[in-house]
Amino acid sequence: MTTQQDMKELEAIINKDYGNTAGIVVLKDGEMQYEQYFNDCTAESRVHIYSVTKSIVSILIGIAMDKGFITDIDQKVLDFFPDYVPKQREKTIQNITLKHLLTMTAPYKYKIAPYVKYFTSDDMVTFTLDLLGGRGKPGQFRYAPLIGPDLLTGILKQAAGQSVFEFAQENLFIPLKITAERSIVFHSKEEQLAFNKATDISGWVSDPSGTNTGGWGLTLSAADMAKLGQLYLNGGLWNGKPIVSAEWISESTKEHSRWVKENLAYGYLWWLHEDGFAAMGDGGNVIYVNRKKNLTVAIASLFKPRAKDRIDFIQNYIESKFQ
Structure with a gap:
């Protein structure tokens, strides 16, 4: 049982060592256990999640495979x-x-x-x-x-015959009630720098030709990030409705390659850890799933160079408080 004292201790650590945190959501057995926002952010705030975008692209590739838009990942x-x-x-x-x-x-x-x-x-x-x-x-x-x-x-756009943003809205965001309002095209360096710091821009960056970014550029809230982790923990089902196949989830969250220098295992745009998998982005943006503990943790963060490792934070301070 998590106590008020546990929460005070957790938030003292966040404020001391992880001061750029925008929001944290913890789901245990599919139920909300903790939701808190920091740095004047709220549940309505949307922050740039950087490379967490990659793992969401992986989900969308899986949906495209399920629908037959892409037939073989060994295709050239x-x-x-x-x-x-x-x-x-x-x-x-x-x-x-x-x-x-x-x-x-x-x-x-x-x-x-x-x-x-x-x-x-x-x-x-x-x-x-x-x-x-x-x-x-x-x-x-x-x-x-x-x-x-x-x-x-680019492949997803070609295969599905629509923009990635439109495909994501139709097949992932709307079914999960995730807010992403529009495709965003920058017209200056200043617009992009402002986007990186903003908490009130909702959408997905696109180049002028209409291709949404694959490795960065999506803004979400911590609550919406948690839904994506929970979707994978649920085997691809959301409120009983299939969103992405369990086969794709299994395949995309097993080791296919490894970053030897950092000794990190990699699936299909998901990082793997001993008990599950994670999406990780600059500044400390994370979707973390522990299959054994049936736990999903999402952390949205404002950009900060060389931010402290959120996986260590989750494993050392969050997992122990939400048994």
Whole structure:
């Protein structure tokens, strides 16, 4: 039984060591156990969840597979972009598959990511295709934070015949009553910097060509993030209705690759831990699921460089208080 003293202790730790927290939601056995907001945020606030966006893209790819829009994750990436002509005559790009993108095992030509060119590109998919391949070998883990995942949203857009935002609204957000109001196109660097700090912008970033970002760019509340974790813990069912197949959830949350340097196992755009899986984004944004404890924790955070590890925080301070 969680006591008021437990909550005081937890919030003292949050305020002391995790001061950029916007909101925390804890679900145990599907029931709300804790919901609290910080830094003048409320249940209505929406913050940029950074790389947690990737794991939501994984959910959407699974839904597209279930609906038959995508038939095989071993399909070649270039099959989805028949009009694209590689700039250089090379073989590597021909062999890269959807699964390579999902498991972060696709090679890229850049050593230092060309972020300025990326953020000012009108067509992030073509920009990324131009950087795909090179001398690297498909199958070796290479985490691509921003430049790379847009190929997945580009594939989803091509396969489903609608924008990723529209597909997500229809098949995920509306059924779960998740608020994401619009696609967002930046017109200046200042707009993007303001977006990163905002708590009142609801939506998903898109490039001018209409492709939503794959590795960042979605704003959500902690409560909405918790719903996505709970959906996976429920085996893809929401209020008894199937949203995404249990088979996809099982496959996407088992180890397919590993970041050896950090000793972290990776599924299909989900990080894995001993008892479950997690979506993680810059600043301390997390969706954390512990299957053994039937526990879902969501933390929305305002951006802060080198934020303290939220997985450690969850495992050391939250799991023990919500048995």
